[in-house]
Amino acid sequence: MARPKKTDVPDTAQAMELSAGAIERLTCRNDIKAQAFLRDTKVPGLRVRVTNTGHKSFVYEAKLNRQTIRRTIGDVRTWTIEQARTEARRLAVLIDAGINPGEQERQQQAERAAKKATAAAQTVTVGEAWLAYVAERTPRWGERHAHDHAVLTRAGGEPFRGGLTVAGPLHPLLALPLKELSTATIETWAQREGQHRPTSARLAWRLLRAFLSWCAEHPDYKTIVPAQNPAKSRRPVRRWAKPA
Template identity: 90%
Template sequence: MARPKKTDTPDTAQAIELTAGAIDRLTCRTDVKAQAFLRDTKAPGLRVRVTNTGHKSFVYEAKLNRQTIRRTIGDVRAWTIEQARSEARRLAVLIDGGINPAEQERQQHAEREAKSAIAAAQVVTVGEAWAAYVVERASHWGERHAHDHAVLTRPGGELFRGGLTVAGPLHPLLALPLKDLDTATIEAWAQREGQHRPTSARLAWRLLRAFLSWCAEHPDFKAIVPAQNPAKSRRAREALGKAGVKSDALLREQLAVWFAAVRAIGNPGISAYLQTLLLTGARPGELLGLRWDDLNVQWRGLTIRDKVEGERVIPLTPYVHHLLAGLPRRGRYVFSATDKPLSYPHRQHSKACAIAGIEHLTLHGLRRSFKSLSEWLELPVGVVAQIQGHKPSATAEKHYTVRPLDLLRLHHERFEAWILEQAGVLFDASRQPGTLRSAV
């Protein structure tokens, strides 16, 4: 058989000692999508691949567990033949040891990614993780709960009623690296905050615990927070103290002076809000969120959005209807100055209570007053609880007692009439309430 000339195209059916000239002469048919391989005799498994486009590269091919393993080493213009042979021998050693190079590279890549993620997470601040937490969880929260997260982390320093707002209890923690938010740091924070604002600090601590539990389950943060929630500390809990049981409520004898002082408030929206708060027993926040479309004048109902059932419908009693009908419309909300609800009128209520000679009566104390004063009329406990939005306290109450709106109205209107009588407020319940009007 004649020896092939050096200028001939190499025979791909035969293994040869790869040379630069042989690689240069290697070709592949170009009329269809195809590729050809030229094997090397010095490094078993090493091949040069040429495609129909003329591109050439070194590849390694071998069998592992009866499967063909093929790995591209690199372009023939970037790799020398000896470099390609060295890489082929390295791959041969791996395969002889039962290791798939592709799987090894994937594992190494995953390890590098994990280390990179941990390194990036090490510099994440509490504030950055908190922002991600709020974005992910806000859709599961009510309006009030979301507001608490914003208020307790606010930076402060904003002009408000002639003074500057104070930073929220959680704000000092936001600049810390998340990895440094350990038990000792939280205990020191609780000790500081518990000395001058324990109530808001206790709420902040509860939100912080929930946040850290979320971090412990989040793929981006679980590697840098302890498995044991650092906020669940006995010392932190003791530093914040226990919430006292509040008992502020209006006495029957105080109704007359309280109504006189509240009705004299110059802002009719605030005056109506405080009276409605007492006469409905609603939570202060859910009443501020009352909208005009929550008033059902036809069936004399009031829809309250609460934190227990989502919403409840209570009677729209005559005097409350009279108060609300007399307010101008200024947007969606009943108690508003613009298109937003009023702020909590703590200051105006405190002034009215000071004029009436009543001490330490909070807005929530008016809700407590509704329940306490209902005892004078011996109203059914279940009726009072349903109007106020409390959970049923017994199985029969929860599953077998159904009170329609007209039955609630029977008791609620009697309660309202008695309150007005004790307060000395003259009101004709049969009078048609004024038409709801728009602000001029």
């Protein structure tokens, strides 16, 4: 049998030691949607895949629990043959250990996303969480209850009857990081607000308590707020005059 010339298109039925020239000459039928694979003899499982569009990439293929595992390593224009062989050997070690590389990668991505979300959550302010709370709960509230939430958190300083509106009792808390909304912080706030507007402060305290209960059950905030609602302490309320 005549030895194939170096200028011939590689025979994909036979494995060979991959070379830049063989990869360059590798072709695939372009009249149908198809792909062809050229196997490497140095690293079992390593292949070069060519599609009917001419795109070529390194892939690794092996069996795991009688299931074919195929992982794309990268474009042949980006990866060298030796780099592809190194990555193929790494994947082979995982599969030999019974680990599906795709599942491992998805798990690692999920872990990274969870860590990123946790880190981002630590910087969430009370105001940002409050906006999410109001957006979710407003459809279930009556008009007056929704109005109370808006009034008690307003910034103030708007023209009203010849003067300016006063900031709502909850407004000073909105700029705080949610993780700092502790019992001590709330009691200090409540004592200050209750001295000159006890009725509004009492209502604000009830709304704050409901808000923190919602945070404790929300997946984005439950790891930030304490398990015991910090607004459930009634010590500041006992100092306020009872509402008429």
